[in-house]
Amino acid sequence: MELEHSPKYEKLKTYYDTGLWSKTKVHNAVVKHWITAEEYEEITGEPYKA
Numbered sequence: 001m002e003l004e005h006s007p008k009y010e011k012l013k014t015y016y017d018t019g020l021w022s023k024t025k026v027h028n029a030v031v032k033h034w035i036t037a038e039e040y041e042e043i044t045g046e047p048y049k050a
Contacts, residue, residue, distance in 0.1 A: 008034045013043045 012029055015021035023044050030040050030048060037048035 006035045006039060009039050009043075016043050 008029070012021065012026060012035055016023075016026050023046070026035075026040055026043055027048070029035050030037055035043070037050075040048040
């Protein structure tokens with residue numbers, strides 16, 4: 001079963017994958033509750049540090 005992602009997940013993943021967004025911007029998206037810490041890890045491949 002595939003997990004449901006946050007509404008902005010796909011857009012932010014695309015931004016990161018294409019180089020439009022840095023890890024810092026993706027991190028800030030967690031702070032703003034746009035994505036979860038787990039989704040940060042999926043997108044960047046690195047553990048989220050608060």
